[in-house]
Amino acid sequence: MPRRKSARRQKLEQLIAYPIDWLEERSGLIGGLRYFLLRKVPGDTSWWHTLGSATLTAFIVQTVTGVVLAMYYKPDPDKAYESIRFITDDLTFGWLVRGMHRWGASVFIILMFFHMARVFLFGAYKYPRELNWIIGVLLLVLGMLEGFTGYLLPWDQTAYWATVVGINLNGTAPFLGPFLAQFLQGGAEIGNETLSRFYAMHMLLIPGGLFALIGLHLYLVIRLGVSSPPWSPEAAGEERVEAPPEGRAGLVQPGPRGGYAK
Amino acid sequence: MSRRLDERREAYQRYKRDVNERGKPFYPYAMFHDTVMSLVVVSVIAALAVIWKLTAEEEPDASGALGVLYGEEADPGTTNFIPRPDWYFYFLFYLLRIFKWPDSVILGTVGVPTIALMLLLALPFIDLRRERKLLRRPVAIVAAILTVVSMGVLTYKGATARESLGTEAVLAVPEWVEQQQLPQEAEAGARLFAESSCLNCHIYLGSGAANLGAPELTEIGASNKGVDYFRQYVANPAKFGNQRMPPFQGLGDENLRNIGIFLDASKGPK
Numbered sequence: 001m002p003r004r005k006s007a008r009r010q011k012l013e014q015l016i017a018y019p020i021d022w023l024e025e026r027s028g029l030i031g032g033l034r035y036f037l038l039r040k041v042p043g044d045t046s047w048w049h050t051l052g053s054a055t056l057t058a059f060i061v062q063t064v065t066g067v068v069l070a071m072y073y074k075p076d077p078d079k080a081y082e083s084i085r086f087i088t089d090d091l092t093f094g095w096l097v098r099g100m101h102r103w104g105a106s107v108f109i110i111l112m113f114f115h116m117a118r119v120f121l122f123g124a125y126k127y128p129r130e131l132n133w134i135i136g137v138l139l140l141v142l143g144m145l146e147g148f149t150g151y152l153l154p155w156d157q158t159a160y161w162a163t164v165v166g167i168n169l170n171g172t173a174p175f176l177g178p179f180l181a182q183f184l185q186g187g188a189e190i191g192n193e194t195l196s197r198f199y200a201m202h203m204l205l206i207p208g209g210l211f212a213l214i215g216l217h218l219y220l221v222i223r224l225g226v227s228s229p230p231w232s233p234e235a236a237g238e239e240r241v242e243a244p245p246e247g248r249a250g251l252v253q254p255g256p257r258g259g260y261a262k
Numbered sequence: 263m264s265r266r267l268d269e270r271r272e273a274y275q276r277y278k279r280d281v282n283e284r285g286k287p288f289y290p291y292a293m294f295h296d297t298v299m300s301l302v303v304v305s306v307i308a309a310l311a312v313i314w315k316l317t318a319e320e321e322p323d324a325s326g327a328l329g330v331l332y333g334e335e336a337d338p339g340t341t342n343f344i345p346r347p348d349w350y351f352y353f354l355f356y357l358l359r360i361f362k363w364p365d366s367v368i369l370g371t372v373g374v375p376t377i378a379l380m381l382l383l384a385l386p387f388i389d390l391r392r393e394r395k396l397l398r399r400p401v402a403i404v405a406a407i408l409t410v411v412s413m414g415v416l417t418y419k420g421a422t423a424r425e426s427l428g429t430e431a432v433l434a435v436p437e438w439v440e441q442q443q444l445p446q447e448a449e450a451g452a453r454l455f456a457e458s459s460c461l462n463c464h465i466y467l468g469s470g471a472a473n474l475g476a477p478e479l480t481e482i483g484a485s486n487k488g489v490d491y492f493r494q495y496v497a498n499p500a501k502f503g504n505q506r507m508p509p510f511q512g513l514g515d516e517n518l519r520n521i522g523i524f525l526d527a528s529k530g531p532k
Contacts, residue, residue, distance in 0.1 A: 037293070040285035045292050050299035057300040061307055081335040088331050095331075099311025103328070107307050109350045120385075120406060123394030127270040130386035137382045147348055160336035161345035164459060169358070171463075172371045188500065189338065189508030225281055230394035236285065237277030 036222060044232040048122070051115040052221070056214065058108040062146075065101040066203070073153065075199035077191050080155035105147055112140050124227040132220040135213050142210050149202035152195065163198075164190055270392060338512055352420025353413055359423065431456035431469050438467055441531045442480075444524070451524025454517055463507070467531070476507065481530035493522035 024030035074083040087094040125133035152163040171181035186193030228235035318326030347355050361370035435452050461470030465478040497518050499507040
């Protein structure tokens, strides 16, 4: 009896393992995922370290709600305002999607600042993580540019006049300012061309940059590891007088470069 | 210098060894924290959207606890709308009040933000010490407190600032009348000129900004082209071969006439 059961189980396991092995053999993605999930982080990693993934979550909310909004929004000065009203008042759960996109933007910006403050207070921007700090600052700039370009899209009075001022502020910069203002405006007045431009930047250009930089940011986080809280008595990397306690045995040890030491 | 680098490399090797020997796997430990936090973030965003919708009525400009669902449709002809950016640009919005048009405005729009950005980018190269404990980083503490306080004050000031750039320029109107010796009938046009977006591109007696190649208008009336010429020009600059200035037909006939009278009377300070 037990032998037959184990044969059945073996078959079942093979059935499950087959597609996984197939994918692993052809891509190495399963090994990569295992490395990502089972890689060791400092033992004193805590709630402080969730601010980065919280920011990423807010960004994903912006992406998903943004795609839905793009299905109904019309980037044309004659139709934009009406399409926003339609989304807010008539579309099923349209108000929720637009509301989450609108407030998600603020949450995203706040979380970026909190995340940055955490990294600053932990001194986590120091060697070897300097490059990731710089990428983070660029992400903050791109995030605020998303805010600036997205603000015009509802095409109401606040949107329009804030953008008039915003474009003129760009115009005050030396040398490049007037060209930048002209580029943003796109035409003789803030109108059709401006709205199309802001829409394209808000939907394609800046998100493209954000996706690329977020990918790099995460790659470096995984490659370099996260810093222990500096006040932790167990902080990884600090000189200790006493001999380190014995390591925990039993778990699979991530090898260097994503491979697996058995 | 190289000793310092060696020390840092050594400390990172020690970090990697510590994590390997005494760390915990990302899954399930850290991932649990991350998942809970992500759910909190999504819930907060959804809750904000619900509060926003439920407390605002379905009419333009009817404000709820979190503001209007949408304002009135954009109207380029409006003369006195107070522009307001989203809250995270309030600090910039207020910097523009500290640095006045036209001489020092560039410090507010470009100078201060650029310096702040440069400092942020350069931070890991300025602070080269290995020390991470906050109490042993007095400069970092002071810098952090100063940054948070100044951003907080600027944001608060920007949020509570009421007057627009236009109404600030209106305060200069009596001065214009005196210096330019404007006749009484030109005053309405002068006020309108100050309130509207004219000064966003034009300079008038030291107020405003030179944008998009717009000319200074202090002595524009000296050309003696007449009220009607200016009225038509402002209404539709494209008709006069100017593709850069937007048409202001939306101001309406009476306002355009007043602007025309004002510009025609502006013949330079006596």
